[in-house]
Amino acid sequence: MTNIQEIARRAGVSPSTASRALSGKGYVSEEKKLRVLEVARQFDYVPNANAVLLKSGTTRRIGLVAPSFEESVSLFTGGFVRAAQENGYTVTLFMTGFDTAKEREALEGLRRKQVDALVFVMFLSGLPTIASYAKYGPIVSWQRVVHEEVPSVFMDQYDGYMLGLEHLHARGYRRICNVYGVGTRLNTQSRIEAFADFCRKYDLDPQAAPSFMERGTTAHGEELARWWLESGRIPDAFATTNDQVAAGLVAEARRLGLRVPEDFAVCGFDNLDFAHLLDLTTIHYPVDEQAANAFAMIRSRIEDIELPLRPLNFRLVERATT
Amino acid sequence: MTNIQEIARRAGVSPSTASRALSGKGYVSEEKKLRVLEVARQFDYVPNANAVLLKSGTTRRIGLVAPSFEESVSLFTGGFVRAAQENGYTVTLFMTGFDTAKEREALEGLRRKQVDALVFVMFLSGLPTIASYAKYGPIVSWQRVVHEEVPSVFMDQYDGYMLGLEHLHARGYRRICNVYGVGTRLNTQSRIEAFADFCRKYDLDPQAAPSFMERGTTAHGEELARWWLESGRIPDAFATTNDQVAAGLVAEARRLGLRVPEDFAVCGFDNLDFAHLLDLTTIHYPVDEQAANAFAMIRSRIEDIELPLRPLNFRLVERATT
DNA sequence: GGTTGACCTGAAATCGATGCCATATCTTAA
DNA sequence: TTAAGATATGGCATCGATTTCAGGTCAACC
Numbered sequence: 001m002t003n004i005q006e007i008a009r010r011a012g013v014s015p016s017t018a019s020r021a022l023s024g025k026g027y028v029s030e031e032k033k034l035r036v037l038e039v040a041r042q043f044d045y046v047p048n049a050n051a052v053l054l055k056s057g058t059t060r061r062i063g064l065v066a067p068s069f070e071e072s073v074s075l076f077t078g079g080f081v082r083a084a085q086e087n088g089y090t091v092t093l094f095m096t097g098f099d100t101a102k103e104r105e106a107l108e109g110l111r112r113k114q115v116d117a118l119v120f121v122m123f124l125s126g127l128p129t130i131a132s133y134a135k136y137g138p139i140v141s142w143q144r145v146v147h148e149e150v151p152s153v154f155m156d157q158y159d160g161y162m163l164g165l166e167h168l169h170a171r172g173y174r175r176i177c178n179v180y181g182v183g184t185r186l187n188t189q190s191r192i193e194a195f196a197d198f199c200r201k202y203d204l205d206p207q208a209a210p211s212f213m214e215r216g217t218t219a220h221g222e223e224l225a226r227w228w229l230e231s232g233r234i235p236d237a238f239a240t241t242n243d244q245v246a247a248g249l250v251a252e253a254r255r256l257g258l259r260v261p262e263d264f265a266v267c268g269f270d271n272l273d274f275a276h277l278l279d280l281t282t283i284h285y286p287v288d289e290q291a292a293n294a295f296a297m298i299r300s301r302i303e304d305i306e307l308p309l310r311p312l313n314f315r316l317v318e319r320a321t322t
Numbered sequence: 323m324t325n326i327q328e329i330a331r332r333a334g335v336s337p338s339t340a341s342r343a344l345s346g347k348g349y350v351s352e353e354k355k356l357r358v359l360e361v362a363r364q365f366d367y368v369p370n371a372n373a374v375l376l377k378s379g380t381t382r383r384i385g386l387v388a389p390s391f392e393e394s395v396s397l398f399t400g401g402f403v404r405a406a407q408e409n410g411y412t413v414t415l416f417m418t419g420f421d422t423a424k425e426r427e428a429l430e431g432l433r434r435k436q437v438d439a440l441v442f443v444m445f446l447s448g449l450p451t452i453a454s455y456a457k458y459g460p461i462v463s464w465q466r467v468v469h470e471e472v473p474s475v476f477m478d479q480y481d482g483y484m485l486g487l488e489h490l491h492a493r494g495y496r497r498i499c500n501v502y503g504v505g506t507r508l509n510t511q512s513r514i515e516a517f518a519d520f521c522r523k524y525d526l527d528p529q530a531a532p533s534f535m536e537r538g539t540t541a542h543g544e545e546l547a548r549w550w551l552e553s554g555r556i557p558d559a560f561a562t563t564n565d566q567v568a569a570g571l572v573a574e575a576r577r578l579g580l581r582v583p584e585d586f587a588v589c590g591f592d593n594l595d596f597a598h599l600l601d602l603t604t605i606h607y608p609v610d611e612q613a614a615n616a617f618a619m620i621r622s623r624i625e626d627i628e629l630p631l632r633p634l635n636f637r638l639v640e641r642a643t644t
Numbered sequence: 645g646g647t648t649g650a651c652c653t654g655a656a657a658t659c660g661a662t663g664c665c666a667t668a669t670c671t672t673a674a
Numbered sequence: 675t676t677a678a679g680a681t682a683t684g685g686c687a688t689c690g691a692t693t694t695c696a697g698g699t700c701a702a703c704c
Contacts, residue, residue: 373690
């Protein structure tokens with residue numbers, strides 16, 4: 001309740017002087033400065049954030065939009081929040097739950113200056129819709145997209161996926177089953193390309209084993225293990241879109257009495273915590289650092305400064321499933 | 323940039339009338355109302371959130387404070403954000419990373435009205451410190467504490483833990499090793515009590531196997547598996563503080579060639595996603611619903627209304643490790 | 645015909661902090 | 675002695691929306 005006018009009154013100065021004393025900007029005599037500071041301390045004064053924000057026209061707050069906050073998104077969130085806090089920003093969450101209307105609310109939040117910028121872990125509306133809000137503030141996407149106004153902090157999954165394929169090849173596997181993610185994603189396209197190049201390089205038949213495209217869930221992984229048994233045990237290895245699928249695959253295989261990697265090998269993607277628990281060979285995806293890059297990208301646009309992005313690489317994590 | 327005065331000017335009315343037209347409160351002639359609405363639409367007007375907030379003195383924003391956002395915290399976060407959004411609130415994250423200074427920043431945020439209320443997943447400072455900020459807005463804790471000003475949405479872990487113990491007993495295990503969490507937590511105290519009562523009930527020796535108190539990590543679980551081998555294989559079952567420990571224990575045991583549950587049984591706690599992957603018997607902890615309750619508690623304090631809390635129960639999830 | 649109350653409108657105050665501008669004093673240099 | 679510059683201070687407008695208040699019209703009712 002104590003505002004700056006009250007502090008000023010009690011210190012016997014004008015609000016302007018009190019403001020200067022408190023902020024340390026402009027001329028104030030040492031004597032009055034001390035008096036104001038003392039009164040402020042005594043009355044436990046803190047400036048009202050909303051008033052400062054209204055005046056400054058900025059919020060130092062960034063909205064993070066995601067369908068949910070589990071698995072790799074929670075890693076991203078953690079990395080992003082850390083980077084933001086280190087630079088005096090706060091992060092507000094918008095959870096869409098795969099609902100376009102909720103996504104729209106986040107965009108409207110940008111428009112009404114609830115937040116200075118938005119970072120999309122993933123979006124559901126069309127890119128044009130998202131981009132049309134870019135005039136209200138910076139928008140950055142994690143999901144890989146190509147658009148002038150909506151930069152993305154993607155890492156080309158080509159390299160990462162190739163790491164896994166090369167590793168499987170080196171281990172002697174030749175009939176690789178690709179478990180891609182959703183087909184419309186650019187990430188998926190990159191992986192398909194990687195596999196094509198891989199087959200060319202080693203002169204392999206791309207059709208030696210079938211491929212799948214589905215949202216990468218544990219349940220799908222489990223299904224794949226059963227499919228392998230029932231459909232003639234054709235693939236000798238699986239390269240998967242993420243660790244969830246790989247984990248489901250490995251777990252169900254073990255339940256069915258199959259042996260990994262003797263019956264078939266599995267290479268995951270992301271290197272989430274549970275990959276270690278299952279001894280899953282996987283590709284480490286530096287989500288944390290990527291989130292920091294996403295923040296740097298946003299900050300450089302808000303503050304109009306150049307900020308370096310950390311170059312990131314995928315890394316093969318060899319464990320027991322290959 | 324278009325503000326309400328501009329809309330008013332363009333519609334040929336006063337700002338007051340424009341405000342009334344837009345908010346739908348107070349008297350406005352149908353004709354002017356339509357004119358204002360049309361101009362607003364045409365100029366893509368949205369009210370500036372900060373100005374509204376400054377005027378209303380409230381933010382409809384709640385701060386969520388946690389050391390990190392992984393594992394069960396991400397479940398809590400998701401549940402909390404969902405509940406908040408459904409009621410027109412937004413959630414701002416404060417990540418402490420186990421640093422008291424960061425925690426202080428969150429508390430100061432409450433004081434300067436950056437947020438209307440705070441939810442602590444866990445806190446590091448002393449309870450008196452936390453409570454001293456309660457005068458600036460509602461504070462709710464997930465971690466169980468007993469304090470007039472800082473209510474918590476705890477669930478008595480006594481019941482949950484007992485579920486696990488009873489289950490182990492029914493399966494014939496008699497030398498149970500308790501892997502508690504941090505000893506100072508009330509949750510831990512509840513579990514110790516549960517175990518004492520359990521031993522009394524079945525006339526068991528509480529010292530039949532040793533107990534541990536440590537931060538429940540996967541690494542600690544792995545260590546326990548090795549300890550079991552090296553120290554005489556005394557316990558025939560482990561009841562653990564959370565799924566991380568249990569998972570580490572099971573995974574390392576399997577790596578060491580031990581058989582679970584033949585060599586020893588393991589019962590986890592929380593029922594996180596990966597518990598299913600490892601076929602871990604565990605106690606389901608309804609984190610999601612609890613987060614919703616936490617929100618209801620905060621909301622009832624902010625809006626000064628009575629809101630019912632959903633009664634929640636633990637549930638045994640039998641899988642393959644017992 | 646006068647009173648009551650519903651309806652309508654705009655001026656101005658308000659929320660709390662900030663910063664420009666005018667004014668004033670004092671020091672230093674030409 | 676005067677001009678220029680540094681130092682200090684308060685008044686007032688400003689950010690953008692809301693809300694109170696006062697003033698007004700008009701119809702209905704006794």
